[in-house]
Amino acid sequence: MNIPEEFILLRADHTRNELAAHFGVTVSRIDGWCSILKLPRKAFKYRDMTNSITIEQMEIITGSLLGNGSLDLTGRHNKKNSKYIEVHSLAQYGLLEWKMNKLKPFSNDIITRKVSGRKISDSGKVINDDSTSLVTCRFDTVAHPVFTDIERKWYLRNTEGEYILQNKRRIKTIPDDLKLTPTIIAVWYFDDGSHSPNHRQAVFNTQSFSTADCERLACNLREQGINCGLGKNRDKYIITVRAASYLTLIDMVKDKLPSPCVMHKIDLSKYKPPNYSTRFIAQGVTQKQQDPVVLPGLVEETS
Numbered sequence: 001m002n003i004p005e006e007f008i009l010l011r012a013d014h015t016r017n018e019l020a021a022h023f024g025v026t027v028s029r030i031d032g033w034c035s036i037l038k039l040p041r042k043a044f045k046y047r048d049m050t051n052s053i054t055i056e057q058m059e060i061i062t063g064s065l066l067g068n069g070s071l072d073l074t075g076r077h078n079k080k081n082s083k084y085i086e087v088h089s090l091a092q093y094g095l096l097e098w099k100m101n102k103l104k105p106f107s108n109d110i111i112t113r114k115v116s117g118r119k120i121s122d123s124g125k126v127i128n129d130d131s132t133s134l135v136t137c138r139f140d141t142v143a144h145p146v147f148t149d150i151e152r153k154w155y156l157r158n159t160e161g162e163y164i165l166q167n168k169r170r171i172k173t174i175p176d177d178l179k180l181t182p183t184i185i186a187v188w189y190f191d192d193g194s195h196s197p198n199h200r201q202a203v204f205n206t207q208s209f210s211t212a213d214c215e216r217l218a219c220n221l222r223e224q225g226i227n228c229g230l231g232k233n234r235d236k237y238i239i240t241v242r243a244a245s246y247l248t249l250i251d252m253v254k255d256k257l258p259s260p261c262v263m264h265k266i267d268l269s270k271y272k273p274p275n276y277s278t279r280f281i282a283q284g285v286t287q288k289q290q291d292p293v294v295l296p297g298l299v300e301e302t303s
Helices: 006-011 016-023 027-036 055-066 090-102 145-154 182-192 211-223 243-256 260-266 277-282
Strands: 084-089 111-120 126-140 193-196 201-204 228-233 236-241
Touching: 006 016, 016 027, 055 084, 055 090, 055 145, 055 182, 084 090, 090 126, 090 260, 182 193, 182 201, 182 243, 182 260, 193 260, 201 243, 211 228, 211 236, 236 243, 243 260
Parallel strands: none
Antiparallel strands: 084 126, 111 126, 193 201, 201 236, 228 236
């Protein structure tokens, strides 16, 4: 088998998929070349990587962990380091692709696969539905000490360093030093938020966090100028952004849109400005001339 001379040089800086595309062969052929040369299939191209991570990358990781992202556990099967993992439906492939590009050189390729569908049981739990199927997208990073350090802040452990489990699962918690920024809020919202423009309300789905953690997050949002409170959904707490701050939130995140696949989360086509005339008339108060509401990103026309 003829192995290109440049293979060994390129292997140190490229993934197996990138090498396969470059040489016009399959990933299995790349693995075969590694076997002949007695090299591990995956190059240790991150061995000399410093433990540095940019501020933007840290904000993306933080916002994602507030949403659907997770960090792989350590200690099992001799795993020394953690890695970042996130799974979405195929409809949100663009969101994962954006994160993959932003988190380079830590990023691995996105993997798609078909799995059983989901449904809500009579007890309110989400369970597998074998009668249907869907395609999911999984994005993860390399295992690295930088993610190990982050994982220790986000998952509860006892004084001996052992995981505290609930229903045999780790418990995600909010780090003591967490401070929200507009970028973190935007990533969090596009990941696990929703809105109702006709009701002038937005929601952060925080059902996986404790009540105390939800209160801390709401306090953090208020420090960023977003008026919000806690609501309940299936006996779990969510954070609701009140009407007075709805446009403030949309204006904060709209310029950080990661992908067109989440454009619906800032769509204001059904937005209805508040109308206080009925209340004023019912109270016998003369209505004052109200200033027109200018939506974020739009310029008021002048005659």
